[in-house]
Amino acid sequence: MKIFVTGATGFIGSSIVDELLRRGHAVVGLARSDASATKLQAKGAQAHRGSIYDAASIVPVLNEVDGVIHAAFNHDFSTYAQNCLDDGVLLERMAESLRGSGKPLIATSGTTVIAPGHLATEDQPADPAIPRSASERFLRFHEFGVRTGSVRLPPSVHGEGDTAFVPAAIALARRAGVSAYIGDGANRWPAVHRDDAARLFCDVVERGEAGHCFNAVQDEGIPFRVLAEAIGKGLGVPVRSLAPEKAAEHFGWFARFAAADVPASSRLTRERLSWSPRENTLLFDLDSLPSYFDLSVKALSI
Structure with a gap:
């Protein structure tokens, strides 16, 4: 597969790119700068210049790839609620562009989209009162021919x-x-190690069931x-x-x-994808x- 990855030079995204390449996939990584593009090309990935703040710079490449992993997010916590809304809007735009294609669109969310105080599981829907839940609204596009999926990451x-x-x-x-x-x-x-999280992203883009959430959790x-x-x-x-x-x-x-x-918990993720932290x-x-x-x-x- 040829996979487009946003956040491709970030802490988690760079590990996702490495794992995709190890599995024999071709990778197109989003690059905001020449330095990021150079890093991607040095790994054997293709760079696509653009930004998550400009959906028009991203949409064209979606027709050229077989799937998408969206690992980018603005971590400026002074504007956290707005960042979550913006992420949701971008995902909706990408999902709309992929409508009817059958392609996977896998996004990043957080285990904290579930109300605190009890064990969060994959089948619990995101609480709409929690800002990060905006990043999961696009999941409904599985009803319109997009193989949507969300990887929920823990706080650490x-x-x-x-x-x-x-x-x-x-x-x-x-x-x-x-x-x-x-x-x-x-x-x-x-918590989860970033390399275990990266393997889960790759498992989900390869064979995750449409419309589902998966928890990248070890501890x-x-x-x-x-x-x-x-x-x-x-x-x-x-x-x-x-x-x-x-x-x-x-x-x-x-x-x-x-x-x-x-x-x-990641019990359902382990059962459904045979994923296991190592x-x-x-x-x-x-x-x-x-x-x-x-x-x-x-x-x-x-």
């Missing part, structure tokens, strides 16, 4: 090069001189207290419980993530990858 997609939520928590703990959790820290975070729910302890160990700083009313003062914008209880766990990576505690690593802004 980890591995070498991670700059997301866990590195943000590390940067915050370094700045504060303490690694904190809220209350008893029993709230849970699921169903690591207590945040345990994450805080691993961060404290890595930084050599004390670990402390915070009263809920002190969370915003300590964590800032990260407080809602530090408090989130969002466990998720890379390191998040706690193993925190214990073994020096890059997680490297001062030069730039994490999400805190």
